[in-house]
Amino acid sequence: DGELISSIGRGFCVLIGISRRDTDKDLEYISRKILNLRLFDDGEKRWTKNIMEKNFEILCVSQFTLHGVLKGNKLDFHNSMTADSSKQLYEKFLNQIRSSYKPEVIKDGLFGANMQVNIQNDGPVTYQLESPQAAN
Numbered sequence: 001d002g003e004l005i006s007s008i009g010r011g012f013c014v015l016i017g018i019s020r021r022d023t024d025k026d027l028e029y030i031s032r033k034i035l036n037l038r039l040f041d042d043g044e045k046r047w048t049k050n051i052m053e054k055n056f057e058i059l060c061v062s063q064f065t066l067h068g069v070l071k072g073n074k075l076d077f078h079n080s081m082t083a084d085s086s087k088q089l090y091e092k093f094l095n096q097i098r099s100s101y102k103p104e105v106i107k108d109g110l111f112g113a114n115m116q117v118n119i120q121n122d123g124p125v126t127y128q129l130e131s132p133q134a135a136n
Helices: 024-036 083-100
Strands: 011-016 057-062 069-071 074-076 106-108
Touching (some): 011 024, 083 106
Antiparallel strands (some): 069 074
16 A cells, blocks of 8 residues: 555665474574674675674565475465464564664564565675574
8 A cells, every 4th residue: 555664774674484394493593693694894894794783774574485386387385384373483583683683673564465675785695594404
């Protein structure tokens, strides 16, 4: 309906896909990595500062389609967690990251909504992050 739900300045846009195998431990790992990844420069050297050191913001967007796989020419989402369960884990993730950083700079969209997300990629730097448990 054209309503602006969230926006951020410089920082991360985190597209969060929760798989049917994800646990609280996976969320802890991911939130810790998001906050501590050194992806920003210090004015002289690249890859030296994390998001907290730069006082940047984070926009979190739930994205169940990240776990979609092709079945012929159609997407199949059997690897994605069900909506009710993933909403609970997504809320836990938001609470974890907010409690570890500045809650006022952690923004999110509407869970399960059809949204238009505009991302301006600086660098461009895009990184796929999975917990070690998910890789097994």
